[in-house]
Amino acid sequence: MQPVLAELLTIGDEILYGQIVDTNSQWMSVALAEAGIRVVRKTSVGDQEEEILKALNDAEERADIVLITGGLGPTNDDLTKPCLVKYFNTRLIINEEALEEVTAFFKSRGRELTELNRQQAALPANCVKITNTMGTAPGMWFHERGKVFVSMPGVPHEMKRMMTDLVIPKLQQTFALPVIYHKIIRTVGIGESFLAEKIKPWESRLPTHIKLAYLPSLGEVKLRLTGTGKSKETLEIETDQLARELDPLVGEYIYGYGEDPLPVVLGRTLRDRHFTLSIAESCTGGYLSHLITSVPGSSEYFLGSMVPYAYEIKKWQLGVKPEVLEKHGAVSEPTIIEMANIVRAKFNTDIGVATSGIAGPGGATPEKPVGLVWIAYSDKHKTVTRKLQLSNDRMINIRMASMAVLNLIRLNLPPA
């Protein structure tokens, strides 16, 4: 089967001037790839008629599908619609359904429809209207000379909703594209290359219609299985089975499936099992608490933190024994054990965790280099520590150490 080719055309001076980063076209590339459509070119032009017409013409020559974003606002400097009228040699007519939609949109917000907004319902005569459920400018679908042109607003959430709900399904139908199904497997506590080494035998057995991608980010690696076929149900069963086969190989690193990141997954476990948590964080400086409290409803399991940043505060406020601190220093296993146990006792929680390290760039000694971090987990049954040697970058160290603590909690929660 010949691949179906798409070209992305972005219209607007704000992109050429660098006033905004074009995140739309990356999102669209991924969404199209996931639907089995190959992007062959991306072009950005300014709000100038000649440039837009030339770009439309070039794109039509190269691709089966031309996806246009931007330039659909109600003001005079938005030229996409007049250019499309000219390009297809047609005229604007008021689309009654679009007019009803834009009227309803304004009514729901208690605002009057202006003449400028009324003009947003005027569409080229040869297009099919695409409803914009998130805004006022409708999308437009053209099927001319065997090619499809789609014009969408540049506002990211309007474009994304339109693509997901209407444009991609209509493209799949028009070009009889295969069904594509994705399964995300989320791992933490293992680097990309080690993970790849461990799952090599499994990877080599993947059927040709199911592809694997590694998606690493700070402190975690996602695996994405992408299946191509005729039935979503079959692909779902196949990828679920493949994911289960990873358990004996790397099961201890898998913390979840799908979209939820580690603080959300861990928070759900803590809430469901009625565990409470407290934190004594030194080198992570509040970031670990922030990760936990960025999750709505985290007050159900997170009771509070101490950030004993200064040496004296570790003694006076947290209550680490002076002899332990003096003998071993703030960045040491005996101190981190004290910190986790004390915060758990003081805050009266089921679990206490702690961090202490050299985030950098300053503060290092010959024995304690930048990137050295001790972390600890404590509950009523046990205390567990880990020594990490991270990087030279302060922010990376703060983030990696915080992720490592979340993973330490995950791995050491008492059995249900």
Place this chain on the structure above:
Amino acid sequence: MQPVLAELLTIGDEILYGQIVDTNSQWMSVALAEAGIRVVRKTSVGDQEEEILKALNDAEERADIVLITGGLGPTNDDLTKPCLVKYFNTRLIINEEALEEVTAFFKSRGRELTELNRQQAALPANCVKITNTMGTAPGMWFHERGKVFVSMPGVPHEMKRMMTDLVIPKLQQTFALPVIYHKIIRTVGIGESFLAEKIKPWESRLPTHIKLAYLPSLGEVKLRLTGTGKSKETLEIETDQLARELDPLVGEYIYGYGEDPLPVVLGRTLRDRHFTLSIAESCTGGYLSHLITSVPGSSEYFLGSMVPYAYEIKKWQLGVKPEVLEKHGAVSEPTIIEMANIVRAKFNTDIGVATSGIAGPGGATPEKPVGLVWIAYSDKHKTVTRKLQLSNDRMINIRMASMAVLNLIRLNLPPA
């Protein structure tokens, strides 16, 4: 004077597949605009010879300058160099200086030069080499048929260094561009539209060769003055004078000039004036401490925090009087005053600050809606509070409240 026009050409499948977001071209657009060069088009093509040659040809027709990034790696799928050879009908020759540079680069990292890497020093015969101080692939400068073509690596930090140090100055020289000078004025605690209203008379008096841009982000607004002229010194004097004229209008909101964000500027003040700081943060959940500790060297003035997230922890651990909590609730002026005073006393710091609010989406009551946040500042002379009504978005509330506390500290520090 005719504007000098540039086209950006990005080469690489990874951008078309959406595997990476193209942040390079936004950065380049800004850098070029700042140098007085207008970007007229951006194009991304994949690693395919025919596509690359076509794109080069199109770009040459439209622009005076063609800036190419990507496709310079040492492997076979990197096609930029062979395409440039073909496009200019020339051949590759080893550039001795480039060979020395790449050899030295590998030597400094204790690695052997492979034949593949040696080939990175082979450059088209008609180009001027551009040194890559951050990596192994040299840049290339072509001046043909009155147009300039520059090929650079796609790795962002390599490209940026090359652009800033070598390419932009060389373009300014080649095209006799005017001198462009920027001055950034950083404000906090006032919204964009209020700021614009207050500085309207000043803005209307700006000379035509100095332009103003508003750059708002969460909790702050930057003003950028861009002057165009013949002498950097003159522009510097002019923009400094204009910035001083803002003082009587909005001086209380201006916290600094240039690149340093608020946590850095505030941290410098605290350190220079030997003030110490402690924090009791509830609704901001660690984020305020994280902002402070994201600055290297913050341990010189930041001693530590309490995050008394749960109601009981505010009583037991921080020591807020039960009768205050019970009568007024955790989100109230009397409680926030207690929190700031207590943390200052307990941590024995010059300054104590506190936050308590409804970050959302849960936790609201009819009297205390989502987005209500109390903040307080305390030193030995005074205690100051502010009541904020922020948004419906949890993360926005956490960030805005944290920025508001940094500003409260800035405004209330005791006189020197």
